[in-house]
Amino acid sequence: MGSSVSKASTSSSEMNPVQLPRGYEVLKVLGEGYFGKVLKCWKKDIKQTVAVKIPKCFENDTVNEVSMLRRFKRLKLHRHNIVEFIDSFQTKHGKAIVLEVLDITLGDHLGLTSFAPMLLSDIRSIIQQMGTALEALKGIGVIHADLHLHNIMIENHQTRPLRVKLIDFGVAMSRSEASQGKRLQPMALRSPEILLGCPFSEAIDMWSLGCLMFVMICGKLPFSGRSEYEILRSIIDLLGQPEDLVLSTGLETKKYFNWTESNSWELKTSFEYFRCHLNSVKDHKLQSLDDLKKMCLEENNEAEAAEREQCIELLKAMLKTGEDERITPSEVLTHPFSTKDYPNNGAEKSETSSRKMMRPKAAVMSKRRPACPSTLTSHIPPAGVILVRPATAENTLLLEGQGSEVSGRSYIDKTSGCSAFTSPFSSEDCTSSPTYLPSGVILVRPATAQRTVPGDQESADSFQSGRYEASVSLVTDVESGMESPICEDSGSCENTGAKGPVKKKNFLRRVFSWMRKTLRPCVPSVDDLACDS
């Protein structure tokens, strides 16, 4: 790499405190981390846009990261979902790193939907790909040690399946460097072995990935607290205490635990630890990970329940407090959730709700033209589901403009007692606790004979003809602020009396006209729905 430095333009130098070599043109700032600023640049010799990570100051030596990435390049690890290294060059603060450009971080992606739970199909593809990345790293004895929502990047968040890459090897190390007592990983994602100062291995990355999977499932962190003690207490609350055998190897165990007369370790109380009482700052109300199985997107959907069950089983295997018991990356890849191979898997016969929702969405997002006419019936959304484009900056604004959010908080069905989406977080008060939906999904009350006008065939016809309103029964009530035509009509609300058929018909007309105005820009066209192959 040539070391001659061009005189950057004013705008470039504003974005970039370090002048870049002649062969680069700065386009924009992509992101910033603790160690470096990442710029999108045009690399003239290869005629390609690249991401250039520039160290902020001299202490942030990137030599380790560069040599790690060079090794990955030799081993072609970009084929295993690890960011592709292109080049490096010297700056006054150390080596700048040139990488392939990626789209947005997983954290930003979740942020677009206010951390709504992700579809199981999206979670599966992310876990499979990160499992592959961790397997490749384990194969060469490398620990990433800094897995978090902003170190997993999506290649293009508008296409499905989601393609993700692992980035930021700033603190990555080889297994031989994994000396007991090192402080690694973001605190909330810190594994028990790091918290306790036990011997550790690549398994610490699986722990962090498990924590991230929890966030993808329910939009919350599994463990929270402002100190390591609180994180540890939070882990023990949800998962139970690590085995005494594990605790006995920790350099920090005595800091957090007392050795009792019954010859076992017992977590110190907050008073013993801090000299003051401290309430737990839990982000959720789960008693155990199994409670997550109760979270469902659709009632009475056995396929979805079976899929979720396997998803949570995998999560439990990732969040084992003892690293020896924790699932390995290769086991993740063969887990039934990853392979979608489990009893009651209705993949062949009837697809799960997430698939049903994903199909048209993928077609819409990839803007594929239908290559073949397809049978209409395979594209009719299940009763009670309105298909909308997945949340993007644009359509999020569209919905927000109506006083709502895609996050689903606004789509809680108060009248049905949260029956459309049961969340363990909202078990106490479903009107005030946040309940989340995946992006692109609006829940409606289940269709019943009374509520569905016209009948199935008519509904199918109108769906095909673009009159989507006919396939919809009733939109759920939304949270305050959202003007809803549904609850204006007493006949549609369970807590009010029924009205005559004429009034109901008028009401439905109003509903449909409201929906036409509101949802048309979000609803896929028939062309888009016509072929998903």
Ligand SMILES: Nc1ncnc2c1ncn2[C@@H]1O[C@H](COP(=O)(O)OP(=O)(O)OP(=O)(O)O)[C@@H](O)[C@H]1O
């Ligand atoms: N290849 C890339 N393509 C696009 N954006 C990127 C790329 N690499 C990094 N970014 C953006 O820059 C941010 C910072 O990158 P990175 O995590 O590598 O820096 P860091 O200083 O090591 O961060 P940290 O604070 O996590 O240690 C990322 O969160 C992301 O938003």
